[in-house]
Amino acid sequence: MGKSTFVIKQRAYLKLYMLHAAEKGRLYGLQILxxxxxxxxxxxxxPTKSEIYKSLHELLKEGYVVREPITKEGTEMQTIYIYRLGDKEKVKAYKDTIKADIDRSIALLNRALKDNYSQKRG
Amino acid sequence: MGKSTFVIKQRAYLKLYMLHAAEKGRLYGLQILxxxxxxxxxxxxxPTKSEIYKSLHELLKEGYVVREPITKEGTEMQTIYIYRLGDKEKVKAYKDTIKADIDRSIALLNRALKDNYSQKRG
DNA sequence: TCATGAACAGCATGTTCATCC
DNA sequence: GGATGAACATGCTGTTCATGA
Structure with missing residues (x-):
């Protein structure tokens, strides 16, 4: 997990959803946004445009997804990129680490609720 | 709440615990750390030293806590600062906004679990 | 204009340095 | 060395700018 600091970063959170989009296929950047x-x-x-693109680029660079250019036919020619999942095992392992980070984050937040907002008796 | 982005910031999270420490009294910076x-x-x-001090300083500046210098008698004279809660109503209102942010953060994280790790049937 | 990027700026946070008993 | 701060540096994220179809 590297050095675990506070709660999960937005980037990791979004990458998880990008994988989800890649699983479904047929979605490109702005559409996912x-x-x-x-x-x-x-x-x-x-979420913002730049975070979406950065997440997608990182996943691509790390090999969790692959993409293919598509020429979108309409009033004008437009090139978009459709993402698909890369190696399934590798993706699954990656998702597991993110899940651990989310679980840890939730635990951290729940602890704050317990420590600071529980009724005190007496 | 200002502009709400992703999940709660570490600073806000720690400030909550600083208030908790101020409630108990008798604690100073490094001890809280x-x-x-x-x-x-x-x-x-x-958490790191600097985040603790920054949290304390912000709360002080915003009027949620007050502090008093204490000369700690030991092998040498050392000045430390003990924090106490400021206006109770104001503090309560502030804690409420933080709680809302924590609740929202937990909801965001739980949604990711639901969307990405639920068993798919069929 | 839509889509993809990159560049830039701002802010949150961690590491190091300074000062005082 | 313990305690409080500030300065500095890094890193994450949002805003703006650039390019192409």
């Missing part, structure tokens, strides 16, 4: 912004709207979280 | 490092050891989280 829009879906996620919508998905998290109720929690007041609005 | 040691206690917290010990308290979170099992979760792999080790």
């Amino acid at each position: 829009e879906e996620l912004q919508n998905h998290f709207k109720d929690l007041g979280y609005k | 040691e206690e917290l490092q010990n308290h979170f050891k099992d979760l792999g989280y080790k």
